[in-house]
Amino acid sequence: MIQSLVVSLVVHIVFIAGAVTIGYIKTKNHIPELENKWDKVEVLQQKVAFGVVGSPLYLIFTFLGVALIIGMIITSYKKMQRTNRG
Numbered sequence: 001m002i003q004s005l006v007v008s009l010v011v012h013i014v015f016i017a018g019a020v021t022i023g024y025i026k027t028k029n030h031i032p033e034l035e036n037k038w039d040k041v042e043v044l045q046q047k048v049a050f051g052v053v054g055s056p057l058y059l060i061f062t063f064l065g066v067a068l069i070i071g072m073i074i075t076s077y078k079k080m081q082r083t084n085r086g
Contacts, residue, residue, distance in 0.1 A: 001071065003070070003071075003074055004067045004068070004070040004074060005067050005073035007066075007067075007070045008063050008066040008067035008070055009063070010066075011066055012059070012062070012063055012066070
Protein backbone atom coordinates (compact mmCIF):
# COMPACT_ATOMS: atom_id res chain seq x y z
CA MET A 1 0.00 0.00 0.00
CA ILE A 2 2.71 2.47 0.99
CA GLN A 3 4.83 1.45 -2.01
CA SER A 4 2.04 2.27 -4.45
CA LEU A 5 1.47 5.68 -2.85
CA VAL A 6 5.18 6.49 -3.03
CA VAL A 7 5.40 5.40 -6.69
CA SER A 8 2.30 7.45 -7.52
CA LEU A 9 3.80 10.48 -5.80
CA VAL A 10 7.06 10.07 -7.73
CA VAL A 11 5.18 9.72 -11.04
CA HIS A 12 3.20 12.90 -10.36
CA ILE A 13 6.30 14.85 -9.27
CA VAL A 14 8.19 13.80 -12.41
CA PHE A 15 5.21 14.74 -14.61
CA ILE A 16 4.74 18.17 -13.02
CA ALA A 17 8.50 18.89 -12.96
CA GLY A 18 8.72 17.91 -16.63
CA ALA A 19 5.85 20.21 -17.59
CA VAL A 20 7.37 23.12 -15.67
CA THR A 21 10.82 22.48 -17.16
CA ILE A 22 9.48 22.33 -20.73
CA GLY A 23 7.53 25.55 -20.16
CA TYR A 24 10.61 27.26 -18.76
CA ILE A 25 12.79 26.18 -21.68
CA LYS A 26 10.19 27.28 -24.24
CA THR A 27 9.84 30.65 -22.52
CA LYS A 28 13.60 31.24 -22.35
CA ASN A 29 14.13 30.29 -26.02
CA HIS A 30 11.16 32.21 -27.47
CA ILE A 31 12.13 34.92 -29.94
CA PRO A 32 9.18 37.06 -31.06
CA GLU A 33 8.92 37.95 -34.76
CA LEU A 34 7.97 41.61 -34.60
CA GLU A 35 9.03 42.52 -38.15
CA ASN A 36 6.35 40.33 -39.74
CA LYS A 37 3.62 41.45 -37.34
CA TRP A 38 3.61 45.11 -38.42
CA ASP A 39 1.89 44.24 -41.72
CA LYS A 40 -1.21 42.90 -39.99
CA VAL A 41 -2.35 45.11 -37.13
CA GLU A 42 -5.18 43.62 -35.08
CA VAL A 43 -7.24 45.05 -32.26
CA LEU A 44 -6.09 43.68 -28.93
CA GLN A 45 -8.45 41.85 -26.65
CA GLN A 46 -9.59 43.45 -23.44
CA LYS A 47 -9.03 40.31 -21.35
CA VAL A 48 -6.24 37.76 -21.53
CA ALA A 49 -6.32 34.20 -20.23
CA PHE A 50 -3.09 32.36 -19.49
CA GLY A 51 -3.43 28.59 -19.52
CA VAL A 52 -6.29 26.53 -18.21
CA VAL A 53 -7.31 26.18 -14.61
CA GLY A 54 -8.46 22.71 -13.69
CA SER A 55 -10.05 21.36 -10.58
CA PRO A 56 -7.68 20.34 -7.78
CA LEU A 57 -9.79 17.20 -7.40
CA TYR A 58 -8.42 16.03 -10.76
CA LEU A 59 -4.93 15.76 -9.24
CA ILE A 60 -6.27 13.82 -6.26
CA PHE A 61 -8.20 11.39 -8.48
CA THR A 62 -5.20 10.79 -10.74
CA PHE A 63 -2.97 10.28 -7.70
CA LEU A 64 -5.35 7.70 -6.25
CA GLY A 65 -5.89 6.06 -9.65
CA VAL A 66 -2.18 5.66 -10.29
CA ALA A 67 -1.70 4.38 -6.73
CA LEU A 68 -4.46 1.81 -7.30
CA ILE A 69 -2.94 0.65 -10.59
CA ILE A 70 0.56 0.41 -9.08
CA GLY A 71 -0.91 -1.45 -6.08
CA MET A 72 -2.51 -4.00 -8.41
CA ILE A 73 0.77 -4.43 -10.29
CA ILE A 74 2.72 -4.96 -7.06
CA THR A 75 0.12 -7.42 -5.75
CA SER A 76 0.05 -9.45 -8.96
CA TYR A 77 3.86 -9.46 -9.09
CA LYS A 78 4.05 -10.81 -5.53
CA LYS A 79 1.47 -13.50 -6.36
CA MET A 80 3.47 -14.53 -9.42
CA GLN A 81 6.62 -14.75 -7.30
CA ARG A 82 4.84 -17.01 -4.78
CA THR A 83 3.44 -19.32 -7.46
CA ASN A 84 6.82 -19.63 -9.22
CA ARG A 85 8.51 -20.65 -5.94
CA GLY A 86 5.87 -23.20 -4.97
